[in-house]
Amino acid sequence: MGEYVIETQDLVKVYKDRSGVVKALDGVSLKVPKAVLFGLFGPNGSGKTTLISILVGLQLPTSGSAQVLGFDCVRESIEVRKRVGLLPENYGFYESMTAYENLEYLGKLDGIPVQELKRRIPEVLELVGLKEWINSKVKSFSRGMTQRLALAQALLKDPEILLLDEPTLGLDPQGSTMFRKLMEEFVKSGKSVLISTHLLHELGYICTQAAFLRKGKLVAQGSIEELAKVYSKEKGYSYELLVAEDVELLVKELMKLEGVIHVSFENDKVRVRASEDISDELASLVGKFRVKAMVPISPTWDELYQFYQGGGWE
Amino acid sequence: MIEKVLIITKKEILENIKSVKYWAIVGLFVLLYLSSTYAIGFALRGLGQQGIQRRERVVLTLSSQVANTMSYIAPLIGIALGFGAVAAERDKGTIRLVLARPIYRDALINGKVIAAFILIVLAVLASTLIAVPLAISVQGVNVTLDDFTRLVFVTVPASLLALAYYTMALFVSVNAGRSSQALVVSLSMWIFFSFILPIISSFIAFQILGPPPAMPFNATRPFQPGQGSRQFAEYYGKYSQIVNTIQIMSPNARYTSLINALFALRQSGSYETLTSSLGARWLDVVVLLFYIAAFAIPSYVLFLRRQETR
The missing domain is CATH 3.40.50.300 (P-loop containing nucleotide triphosphate hydrolases)
Structure with a gap:
């Protein structure tokens, strides 16, 4: 064995x-x-x-x-x-x-x-x-x-x-x-x-x-x-940032980053979706905008299931 | 290997012995047997035979009733044990849990067949040993040890008949998609051999021979003994020959024939010896054994080849 x-x-x-x-x-x-x-x-x-x-x-x-x-x-x-x-x-x-x-x-x-x-x-x-x-x-x-x-x-x-x-x-x-x-x-x-x-x-x-x-x-x-990883390469990378202040400014800055597809926010939470891995770029913004936390969001099992059953990877 | 077979055999025996189905069939035999022997005894007494004076006559009546009742009940015992042997395990899904164990498929079928053999012999023996002494006491006659031995010996052909039906039902069970399907097909075979084939063979015999000869009857003269009996004997001799030929492969007919041989009487009134009775009816034994082998072997082979796809 x-x-x-x-x-x-x-x-x-x-x-x-x-x-x-x-x-x-x-x-x-x-x-x-x-x-x-x-x-x-x-x-x-x-x-x-x-x-x-x-x-x-x-x-x-x-x-x-x-x-x-x-x-x-x-x-x-x-x-x-x-x-x-x-x-x-x-x-x-x-x-x-x-x-x-x-x-x-x-x-x-x-x-x-x-x-x-x-x-x-x-x-x-x-x-x-x-x-x-x-x-x-x-x-x-x-x-x-x-x-x-x-x-x-x-x-x-x-x-x-x-x-x-x-x-x-x-x-x-x-x-x-x-x-x-x-x-x-x-x-x-x-x-x-x-x-x-x-x-x-x-x-x-x-x-x-x-x-x-x-x-x-x-x-x-x-x-x-x-x-x-395979899912993210195909469907994009998602991140969540917890921001102390200047949320709107951060959103504007994020929109300028290469590869960013979509940015949304609600109160102090900002969600970013990008076509490529931008974790390094986001890390550089952490100090600038008093970002309390930055976490990459893993796809849920349902998302993975839909993805692999839909023929996203073969 | 043999250890696993015995585990399966033991479980099958215990499960059936605790089941209502099994004892209901035994009970049905006892009930049918007692009621039919009582009715015959009642009728004979009604004909003025004073409590049936001739001992051998009573024993023959009892034996023919055992044979008659058993020819219907023994196949039902076989079918009851056989139709669900594999199909019901598939229906319930127990077969998947059993075959996921480190056992060979043949251990499962061997265990079931051995258990069925034991359960059949037990059911037939129990039925006979309960019903016959009861019937004897109801009829109020003494039977000799030889009579009783022969009545008990009836269980051998009855077990062979039940086993023949068991293997037929097992074959259907191995191949059927559902146990309900297996039950319907098995009962159809029983109905065919027990009811339809005898009717068909009689019909064919009458078609070949025409109607039976008319009895010469003259109301002005007393009836002469032996009058017309030769013609009748010839007609019914031929009739029996045709019916027997058509039913040569019927397990039920072979069973009845075997039973008749067991109770055949000599001129002196004593029974033929068992060896000469069986020697004369070896074909009956061969046909019953043929059924057992002809269905058991393919059931075994097909079960080993089949995969559990459900």
Whole structure:
């Protein structure tokens, strides 16, 4: 295994159905580094679920290859599944069985000894806030509780990587907070998480690296800074200045700078948009105009999503 | 590998044993069997046979009722266990959680088939062991150990019939998009073999042979024993031959034939030996085993090849 825990090379997945041939993945080459919270973003039908299914061996690639922790996802999928915890998008539990019985069954299939399961099951249920429902039948669970149980089953074997497909669907705000904390702790312990979602406003900000999928193609991947840089080069750079006095004078001065596209202000806040990086020029104005603070504004996840889904970078 | 198969088998058995569906089918058998044997006993008494004096006659009546009732219920046990085996796991999404574990796909299907085999034998045995003693006590007759052994031995062909339907339903389940689809197709097969094929074969036999010979009847003379019986025997002999030929590949017909062989009587009134009964009806066993293999093997292969795309 190199520096990446997940690597794919020119991954292609073609389905044949009644409507014809569908290319779910089209030459995807993804690299997920170790100990990061990696976001896999894209709208419904962009290939996220197919990619995750291939990584755990639920589906086979039409061509290309994929490795998880250095193990080939086709030839060594058992080894992959020993080390990966999966929360699929479409899943279900045995409703006539209790939370404990469901986890016990899945844990045994994971190869966890019974004695360890007796300790581990209450532990993971506690983590997801379901301990008091340990002996309740799953059919009595709400959508949010089932989602928590799904997270518990993914954590059960204490995996090295978590693959989570739309993990916060159905979770209430309290559940979402629990989830984010849990994921941050998981990554802190040196493990990796791949989160596939289209809910960027909920999960985007906890990710430190991301990839964008569009119609089966990987349109961008990298750290948030790298992704934002590409965005800024195309869409422009934004800054916010907090000014003590002479706001109008500063605005006039800013308009004279080369590359400045738009300047707006409200009370003591001035916003500048430029076609190029003007942070050095702005820094020179800091002393002149009693600027209290000057911060470059990073694009929001929604802006990045719109940008990469709109074809701004390929 | 075998450890994972056993985990799946155990879970499947426990889940089904706790289900209402499973015991409802057993209950249905007991109910149908008791009511039909009671009705027959009642009718025979009504005909003045004084509580059915001939012991073997009662046992044969009971056995034919076991066979009759089981020929409807055993396929339903098989279908109930088979139609959802894979399709329902896909519907519910449990299959994705299970197959995300370090197990081979064949462990899942092997575990399910072994569990189904155990559950079928258990259901058939439980049904028979509850219903037959109850029916015997209702009829008020003593049965010998040989009678009872044979009545219990009925569970072997019944289990084979249920397994044949299980593998058919499993095949449909592996290929179906939804469990509801699998249920409809499986029940259609049951309806075809249980109701439609017997009607079709009778219809064809009547079309080939024409109407049965008329009974010579003269009201001024007493009826002569044996009168017209040769013609009847010939006609119905041919009729049975045609019907049996058409139904040669019907699991239900092969099951009934096997049961009849188990209770075939010698001239002396004692039963034929089990080996000679089974030796004469080896084709019935082969056909039932053929169904099991013909559907189990493709189900296995197709399940291994299939990917979880939903």
